[in-house]
Amino acid sequence: MAPGLLNETNTSADMPTKKIDPSSQELAAAEKESHDIVLKTFRLLISDLCQQFKGGHPGPTGHTCIFQYAFLHLTGYKDMTFDQLKSYHSERYDALCPGHPEIEHEGIEVTTGPLGQGIANAVGLAMASKHLAATFNRPGFDVVSNHTWCMIGDACLQEGVGLEAISLAGHFKLNNLTVIYDNNQITCDGSVDMTNTENINEKMKSCGWTVLDVEDGCYDIAGIVHALEQSKQSSDKPTFINVRTVIGLGSKVQGTAVAHGAAFGADDVAAQKRAYGFDPDEHFVGEGYVREWEGLVARYAEAHPELAERFRKRVKGDLTGWEQLIPEKFPEKATASRASSGLVFNPVAKGLDSFMVGTADLSPSVNMIWPGKVDFQNPDLRTSCGIDGNYGGRYIHYGVREHAMCAISNGLAAFSPGTIVPVTSSFFMFYLYAAPAVRMGALMRLQVIHHATHDSIGMGEDGPTHQPIELAALYRAMPNLLYIRPGDSEETAGAWAAALSARETPTIVSTSRHALPQLAHTRRDGVQRGAYVLQENDAAALTLIGVGAELSHAVGVAQKLKDEHGVECRVVSFPCQRLFEAQPLAYRRATLRRHQGVPAVVLEPYAPNGWERYADAAACVTRFGHSLPGTAAYRYFGFDVETLTGRVLGYLEKVRGDEMLRREFVEI
């Protein structure tokens, strides 16, 4: 039930648009017949595609991708041959028609499927267009003037992430966004009124949208076109077109849930066909629009050469210059790594306008505001607190909407990928709210950087609800995502460098609420290798692995073990497992030295899942946290240096008593 997104990539505002008056008799006569043919062709094509392998989703409520594929075929996308179209639900490994649309394929703007993501992505695409237009357009040169069209079903209006995004789109007055609601009132369980009896039109209006109704969405093409045209003229609001339709129209199961997710059956398709049947070979051509836009950009380059050069650089995704903007040195005083993130990244955000930085209502906590930042806002908005902005602004207040923040950021990043690099920020724990969107960013290979603060148990008094014991395990396991916990300011520089270098991979930079000491020998290039030796020791009996906010604990324990117990240790800093896995085996072995029989103990107050690959034992936390001031929380969980030292000694003792423990992972 994925919404399909059709993001016009070309129309300039002064292009002639065909005006259609639905009441015109002429239209009714001239066009009704051809509409009828097109509709029947589409419906039969989709019935056939689902029937061939007896699977797929004929019901246009969702899984709208099949409509999108057919549309791409008919509008002449080269790779979308008729053979490819027939690959839908086939066993072809190279199919361009997967069960949900995937961004890798030409003509598909975003990967959708998990409900509510697509509409939030669409809000992001519309914001991207607004922002780039405000930045680059000049009188007579609307080089960016996209209108975003998004088709949704009933479910997209029930999912929280969709509701968050809808509220925000109304607030931002995104008049370049049209949501077409395929209102067939059917979901898998039956009629929608089993679970939803709200007045959706009033709800959308209360959220700041214009609402247009199309009563007969099955046949009233003129009405639909008129509504689309009208929405494009909206001056100050996004538009919601409520189109009443009948699912599975013309099939035996029309108007029922069965029509959503199963082929109609060969007999039914044949019966549908008997009435009419024709050759779907005509191709329309969309390339003219592309050429027209290229011409506009060429004239723009002549009139505004400097701006056009910046535009070209942005579209290319060129981020040149960030290396020089990151500080080489940091103050020596203990600094919370969330503050270090500000020291590292604020100059980059200030210096390069590719970055759009947002927060889910935690500006004072996440340190992402750079001097002179301007908010992304509707320019007419006057807030009570006096912090206004305009569409050219690059700092986004998302409200307390973590999930929509990340899903919208995917839309920002997917708009001509590389042109905008979105940054989000919140407490690390709330990236669990946003996880489905973070995942979609990773799946789509979009560079989105998430600044996740208040990690670890050191975040303190907010207690177990906010202490992210198990969350790192998710993000360390998630494909194509970097989860990085830097240990001090220098390592924070490394974390951001890794994030900025990862052009097709999102990153979570995970930082502390509390001040961390600046440690000797930390290295940003070490972070970029995932793990590195912080303190070597040829005589080491043990490797201590330190991570992020607790790296200093490992250093402290190593010192104490040597000073007070004569145990020689080495210390490895290990901010990112995924980056480490990408290193050559020789580097990995030299870093860990387990092949030389040196056991390793990792110190991290998180669930240890996954550390078993790199360590023999862990001081870890396998229960939920506890509400205490940060330092007291560390003591409560035995994570102060004194107690940790005793725990490590206990482990060494225990292993002497049972050699088998050297082959088993031990929680100490």
Next chain:
Amino acid sequence: MAPGLLNETNTSADMPTKKIDPSSQELAAAEKESHDIVLKTFRLLISDLCQQFKGGHPGPTGHTCIFQYAFLHLTGYKDMTFDQLKSYHSERYDALCPGHPEIEHEGIEVTTGPLGQGIANAVGLAMASKHLAATFNRPGFDVVSNHTWCMIGDACLQEGVGLEAISLAGHFKLNNLTVIYDNNQITCDGSVDMTNTENINEKMKSCGWTVLDVEDGCYDIAGIVHALEQSKQSSDKPTFINVRTVIGLGSKVQGTAVAHGAAFGADDVAAQKRAYGFDPDEHFVGEGYVREWEGLVARYAEAHPELAERFRKRVKGDLTGWEQLIPEKFPEKATASRASSGLVFNPVAKGLDSFMVGTADLSPSVNMIWPGKVDFQNPDLRTSCGIDGNYGGRYIHYGVREHAMCAISNGLAAFSPGTIVPVTSSFFMFYLYAAPAVRMGALMRLQVIHHATHDSIGMGEDGPTHQPIELAALYRAMPNLLYIRPGDSEETAGAWAAALSARETPTIVSTSRHALPQLAHTRRDGVQRGAYVLQENDAAALTLIGVGAELSHAVGVAQKLKDEHGVECRVVSFPCQRLFEAQPLAYRRATLRRHQGVPAVVLEPYAPNGWERYADAAACVTRFGHSLPGTAAYRYFGFDVETLTGRVLGYLEKVRGDEMLRREFVEI
């Protein structure tokens, strides 16, 4: 910014209620002065509590728990002494006043903190009350008649999970729910109109709520009381009371974001006090209500002895009888484990009315409907598809609202814990949407059972957006949660048995979309131990670990290795890591036999994070999935028996070449 929940546990509908007319002059004269004193006392108390350790959240917008603690103290909760009250933000390990309210402590109905959870919990509490009232009340005996009061802030109305729950509460016409919106228009970043300019009253009305306004929430106590009384009289809708307040009233920072999350400062508190200052020693007593209710139940037991016995059993959380309801045998034909879940659990749901079973619009897919089930619905609702219900019904259509489904289920479970055992169901992938609520259930030690279907890559054509590569890693790491993947019908019986036995722990039963063969030697009691030996072999050169939908693959590979390559294997079935960890060391060693030098290879098409503890190598998937029919997807990822056999042989070969690999985890 947690909403505080005050769930009246006592009032019967025919109790006299004090009528207050806000326009009455008498009231204004008689009560205004005492109101003023109470308000000032509260405000100063909270200022003091935050100031003592220079931390905490004085702003009533959220973190409302401090209000709740003070309220518990003043209403005479024995453990909530004044000393305890002062433990707020202290380093006391045994504090009853953590930064967010925690269910473990008397008088706290649910643990809140992550925004939007509390309002969804409140919807669950109100539903629980509706359901139990419909089930147990008889004329003159309203033994269940709770009204749920929920205080929320601006943020709770922005979070998706809150919006989902609001929509559902309106649909269900929960007239026993009052949400009090502390509308101070301030969030951390500044004024709310920076991010939210919707018309909230109209939005709530469109969702089926009655809206009441209180213009002066700082001083108009009579207006607030009147609104509360009025909401209690609502016959068919939940009530939203929009109370305009000023954050940090009376402090220097009143009306600003600063008032939310920092103490006011000693000078400011002193200045507030100078104007007034008095002894907060008077205690009110709530015990009378409890005694009154106990009397009612005693009379009810006389009038309806059988019903009262059922009621008593329910309140005790007695689930006796489920063991006998689970089938002893299953059909021999290959069966999808999602269908096996139905075979196992439908008789239990039918036989014991403690279970309320819901789905996020996937009834046809999740097999949780038992014969004769009745839907939980407002009895006056007439749906277009004709599937109606009443409040006594125990099957809940949540709509496409996975997150609210799980958060509401926490509320159902928290209502007199044990009385209702909620079951949720959806595709496994969508438990990522619901993860914050699943987590809260685990944190609150609530028995909630999640039936998560369509796991693994075998779910097929819906593709990478629906294939939960990394999600098991999250749930295996989450404290106090059982994540169980059964391999056939017998193991599915074991998974449900474990879930039903875990009275203070939620469980995810993770099942397949596609048919799985019934395997020899599978054992339900083995599942309850987390892992067990499916095929022993004294001469084994290798242990193959099979999991869930791929257990049969392990059996197939073992057979092939022996038959075609002369390699002797043993097979371990490993459905649940957490249950296995709870077994004695001797059992764990005997099951895995790694201490005897037998290497183990786990076969699971998921991210391998965490398996490193139990295996030396993994056939696993560390990228996102691929849209293909299930069987083709297995082939695509080299997870058919033929290819897996080759991969395992390759590993054995590789280890012979580099002995160090036996000490390193290898992805094969």
